[in-house]
Amino acid sequence: MKDNNEYIELSKTGSDDEQDEPPDICHKSCCHGDEHLTQLNHGQLMSLTNDGSSTSTLLENAFPRDYDTPENERKKTKKEIAKDLACQALPSLIISVVGFIIAGVWMDQFQHWDVFLKTSELFILVPILLNLKGNLEMNLAARLSTSANLGDLDPGPTRWPLLFGNLALLQVQALVAGAIAGIASFGLGLITKPGSSTSYYESMYMTSSSMISASFSGTILGVFMCALILMCRKFDIDPDNIACPLVSSLGDIVTLVLLSGCAVLLERHMNTLLNTFIFFLMLSFLPVFGYLVWRNKHVKDLLFTGWSPIIFAMLISSLAGILLEKYVEEYKGVALLTPVLIGLAGNLGSIYASRISTCLHSDTIESYRVVEWTLLGMNMPVQTVFLLIIWAFSMGQLHYNAWFFFSYFCISMCCTWTCLKIGKFMTLAFWKMGYDPDNYVIPYLTASIDVIGTVLLVLTFSWLTSSGANDMKTIPTEP
Structure with missing residues (x-):
């Protein structure tokens, strides 16, 4: 039996097509892996096949291969999940950061x-x-x-x-x-x-x-x-x-x-x-x-349907806009760092929410711990690439020192962790309430992280300035 804190199992009412399948094969319940398999003897397995297929073929198609594998192979599977996720998601995240920078430069130009x-x-x-x-x-x-x-x-x-x-x-x-x-x-x-x-x-x-x-x-x-x-x-x-x-x-x-x-x-x-x-x-x-x-x-x-989260998300994001407008001229770097900080956290959270939603629709399993730690770990190299880009091209007029890097990475990890947890909670909550998470979660998720990320960044800049660790105040121009 899998640990309930690490895996999810949800079932949905089968469609008419699913009812044509034998009940033991129709449902892909992850928590019935080995126990369910041992309940089927050889005669029952052969009786389920009408086309003369062999028992081994039926077993291979009916149950995921990793349910009857040793524990060390299950750990290997988890590593493969993390590796596949990182290899597929990391390039797209780096491209998204470059896109955010280009959008910011374009906004600054026009x-x-x-x-x-x-x-x-x-x-x-x-x-x-x-x-x-x-x-x-x-x-x-x-x-x-x-x-x-x-x-x-x-x-x-x-x-x-x-x-x-x-x-x-x-x-x-x-x-x-x-x-x-x-x-x-x-x-x-x-x-x-x-x-x-x-x-x-x-x-x-x-x-x-x-x-x-x-x-x-x-x-x-x-x-x-x-x-x-x-x-x-x-x-x-x-x-x-x-x-x-x-x-x-x-x-x-x-x-x-x-x-x-x-x-x-x-x-x-x-x-x-x-x-x-x-x-x-x-x-x-x-x-x-x-x-x-x-x-x-x-x-x-x-x-x-699905209009209410889009409209309410716009209203929630307006709070972040008010904060940004108030402090964007007071602290240098806020306008440059905020889009990437909240955008990257929102992207990682949306990946997690989208994966969980797919599992809910398909009655399959998702490893919370492996996916969360993998996505959280990917935040660090992507943020590093971003900081190297803005440092190499002298963007934002920022004073780079150890305190700045440490503080930014801390709030970046906090934002990403918060976004992952909110995405997980919202996806499961909307599913249990009978709403499709694909149409409801992401607007609320991105709007929430807009406010949280902006608040954390402004508070961090204020602390760096007041403590003398790094002066983030914008130097007033001479009239």
């Missing part, structure tokens, strides 16, 4: 463009849109990873309906998210700057730019994600280990490039009805994609 200086509400739009879009794409990655591991994306009648249905659903969600982000940013601009001159044309300009960038980035990233997961399935790579980190970093870059491009092109026609026409044109696609989703039995139920 904030000086004339269009962003003239329309300051675009600065409010960026974090809102990135948060909404990022959650949509990571949910898509988690759903497709689960489908791939269940075999639903293998050649057959379910592959293309699942892929096209999810792409149509992503368009519906992207258009709605783009409209919400555009309207919210315009409304927040009115609240924060009550005396500023705003107009109907500006609101249409914000909303149309947001919807175009959201829709086109959804198309690009959706097709990329489908191709990536199909390639993972072909080469026997677990997409749970690589999909979420890649889509989170690439999503930021693609969305930022498209948003800045749309803002520049449409700004020339801000005071015309062109933006209004584009808004209604994009809005007209909603019923088209909605109808496609409604006709698709694989994603039909997702048309009206």
Whole structure:
């Protein structure tokens, strides 16, 4: 019997197809491994086969091979699990860190463009849109990873309906998210700057730019994600280990490039009805994609569910935005370190949550201890690569010393450990409440770590400055 603290076992109601199988083979309960095997004698095993297959073949197909292996081989299997996870996830995590840095550099560049200086509400739009879009794409990655591991994306009648249905659903969600982000940013601009001159044309300009960038980035990233997961399935790579980190970093870059491009092109026609026409044109696609989703039995139920975590996650992340805005000018390096700190922790937590969700859907087992320690250990080399990059290119105007490295690594490990535990708890909790974790966990998880990581980083910078270990204060410029 396996240790309950290390393994999970959950079962779901079998489908009609599963009921056609013998009950002892239909359920893959990990806790009945050796005991269940000994209950079947030779006559029972032979009676289960109608096609004349041998007992050894039935045993090999019915039960995982490691259930009747010695204890030392089980330990070897755990090492192999950790090795496979590290080999598959580590490159994608490093790529995601590079993506975060590129996105940060791009944001630093376009904030000086004339269009962003003239329309300051675009600065409010960026974090809102990135948060909404990022959650949509990571949910898509988690759903497709689960489908791939269940075999639903293998050649057959379910592959293309699942892929096209999810792409149509992503368009519906992207258009709605783009409209919400555009309207919210315009409304927040009115609240924060009550005396500023705003107009109907500006609101249409914000909303149309947001919807175009959201829709086109959804198309690009959706097709990329489908191709990536199909390639993972072909080469026997677990997409749970690589999909979420890649889509989170690439999503930021693609969305930022498209948003800045749309803002520049449409700004020339801000005071015309062109933006209004584009808004209604994009809005007209909603019923088209909605109808496609409604006709698709694989994603039909997702048309009206899963919106609450996305909206609430945006509200939670706004708390991190308020903190970041307050301290970004007070402490140097906050703007550079925060995206990578919370982004990497969120990616590691999303990998864990996606893996557990796949296990829950497939009635298989997951080794908590091995996966948690492996993911926690991968945080160190990836953060080291990040610090080497910003040190080599003199980014952030940071004063590097032993106290800085020690403090940053401590809060990085705390953030990652917290994110892993929150991801595990939320995934199991939503599953027990009857909700699909692939559609609910990641938005809450990333929003929570946004707040936690920002608070820990600001507190650490404050302590370093007050203790004299490292002056993190930004030097005021001469008037």
